[in-house]
Amino acid sequence: MLLIPCPYCGPRPELEFTYAGEANISRPAEPESLSDEQWAAYLYQRTNPRGMHAERWRHVHGCGRYFNASRDTLSDQFQFSWKPGESPP
């Protein structure tokens, strides 16, 4: 089974986690100043890379916390994870 490194609990089985999409996407500070295209881009457009991907996970059946992780979308290998608000190692 895939082991996912929770920055709070350590490596844990993937069954305990839920995926929460691409990381580092900030909500626009002034949505009313955006065009429909810009708003749609914020809501729906993602980088979807082939390779390393910064993404959010939640250890829902564990400590319950959201965190960030870097995963290779090709091999499913997790590189590292880090707590929200911190910089990647």
Added chain:
Amino acid sequence: MAEQPVRQSALGAARATQGPHAAACLRALPAASRFSFRGSPPEAETAGVAFGVPFSLQSCRAHQTEDRAALWLGPDEWLLLAPEDAARAVQAALIRALGERPYALIGIAHRNTALEISGPRATMVLNAGCPLDLHTSRFPVGMCTRTILGKAEIILWRTASEVFHIDVWRTFAPYVWDFLIEARARL
């Protein structure tokens, strides 16, 4: 005359009366006071003093005295266990100690129930539905965590090398109990 409410085990009499078993014994644990404490480490430290059991700041660790326990569930979340008749005292002590500081204390005695599995093959039985590595080098005595067992979320706490406390939402308790009995039969 109004009838006095009677607390009944979520596991019921049929499940709570299992005989001894060479591989792993199951037993329903008595009703208890349970609280979910949410707060930052400074508040947790104060609450631990008031509760009488220090809250672990190390992840996935429980501290206990004779009749109370504080289980780390998350970086700002602990599960407090105490005797059933201590609920008001625990609540009063924490409210007094923490005053206006930011925290949340929620009584969850009616949401959870607990059972215990013990014996030389308890880890084998648990691993029928729990994906964690339960070897004592990876899951030592005193370790606790939320995890899953089959289709149910449980809180698993190793209280001795061959003894595990399982805290579970009461509606899932019969499922967890039957799952473990079934797994034990298939060892």
